[in-house]
Amino acid sequence: MEFGGPRWKGKSFVDIAAQNPMSELVKQLQSSLAQSKARAILSGCISLLDATAELADLLNRTSFGRQIATSEKDEYWFQLSSEETFFMCHSLQSLAVVNESERPLNENKLWDHMRASKAAFPELYKAYSHLRKKNWVVRAGAQYGVDFVAYRHHPALVHSEYAVLVLQDGGENKHSGRLRVWSDLQRCLRVSGSVAKTLLVLYVNENGSDVSSPCCLEQFSVEERMITRWAPEQCRDGSSISENETERIE
Template sequence: LFKNYYSNTRNQFILAFTLNLYKVLMELFRQPKKKHLSRSIKAYQPFPIPIESECDEQLAKNLWTEYTGIFSGDHVAICHQGEMANLSNKGFFGKGSLSRGHPTFNLRKNGVPPFIYGRQWERRKKWIKSHIKISQKIDNESVVQQNKDDVIVKEKNFSTNTPKLNNVDSHVKKSEDISLLIVNDQSLEDDNNDECVVIDDNNSDEEAILSNPKISIESEPIKTVQEELHTTLEEAFFLSYALGCLKIFDWSGKFLTLTNMWCLFKKTQTDFIENYIAYHYFRAKGWIVKPGHKFGGDLILYKQGPPFYHASYVVIIESVKDNNRSSENLSWDKLQGLNRVVEAAGKEVLLCQIFWPDHLDLNELDSPQVLPKFEVNEVLLRRWVPSEEREL
């Protein structure tokens, strides 16, 4: 009896310990939430470059694609439609200038149907059926009313003289009415043409120009609004420095080298170095990195991409210099508020600490060759609730 009791107690203890350990592991490694439409979306390559594991080395060199971007102050714009599609689908780089995320403005304008939920599709089918029923009912009522009117008209025709009707019809000329409609349509087209009056604006005085104006009529072509792909400075530098597939030019058309690009981005954005190190670090781990301002953080991390999974982590970047925390470190109040917001959105807070190298010369910061000297540390922040952890 003692042996059976001892063995049962030991088995129960092992089972309870295993369940608690499994619970701890599941809490530490939470699986990201999958989106509903992820099955209907095609998955592309993780990067917009050929991968040697999928093709041989010579074929990868022949298929190598170089993209072109224009530096626009706080972002880099890609204008070519094919390059936009590759960068957006393969790695989810950038954001559409006229869309919330993926550049879909031109697709919607060209009539490509969007992705909708099944509930929306069923609802729209019901609307179409009800619209058809109402239109058929209105048509039937109009036909009945028209038949009644025809009967009344026939009765009146019997009581009137036919010569009078012929005299009335003789005053109406259908050819004149048709020609009048054509003239009116032509005048409307003339009003809506693309011609405009242009006054020569030279360097003379305003009175001299107005006294003898040189007026000409020129055609003004209609310019269609085209969507661009806007990448952050971190994304643009990653494509140029890490992948080597993006060429960036300034507004004057001058090509920017990696050193020029580094200095320009560092001057434009004061925290560019820390942000890029964190961006490069998480991209190298396989995460899809996006700006996290809407959740109160610096970055947000997706598994495989925004169309497939919800964001898993909200990243807070902290710069650590000379083994001391920066002056802009987070207080407990800020951490508590941020954690509440992130928990309500079903995500977690990840603190990314960027350690600067000791005895760093300022001249070394003018080149991207200084990047390997930095160190990165991750800290996962979670709110501990005693009532939920009693079994542990």
């Protein structure tokens, strides 16, 4: 998945990213979550995680969650999205989740809760985990009118490259009516282009699987499609035709 290339925020930031690969940082996060026996409290579609100082540092470096300001110096609370919560629980296998009554939720119960809270959760989570497993940093994209934005590394080092839309493939798109008409596509392209991002559409196909269990994720498939605006003034071979040549052709 490569197209426009990264836009680093500083000259030395590409070296900083190379010295701290996201794959290694996520492994460190996974280990820290397990060692600290991290536990998140579920509240609606989000969860709240009480972190140690070490875990807080790794959450920030891997860009998981949003740190919540507190009056206590040594307290570190993070708000996790539904996709982030389930990723740490299901994919990293290193986060325990409890409900507001502090009753533990296993993966199946957590999956049921997320599906009940957000109808499109199976497709959104599959798309989120698809990008995260490729070591992209994935953040919410509501401010750009999309589901996610994808960064090559930490957002402090590089601008996001992709505005990501998640659509259901393989039948009726029951959760979203987006991109059904050309005007929808034009609006998405105009917005993503105005903020120097490539529109990436992820088509998630359930392949007839039963979504009542997270086991269905193994049956899901994801197709990536990058959509860009064609500039007619640009020739295919990178050279332009002079006005005199145009007159001769006519």
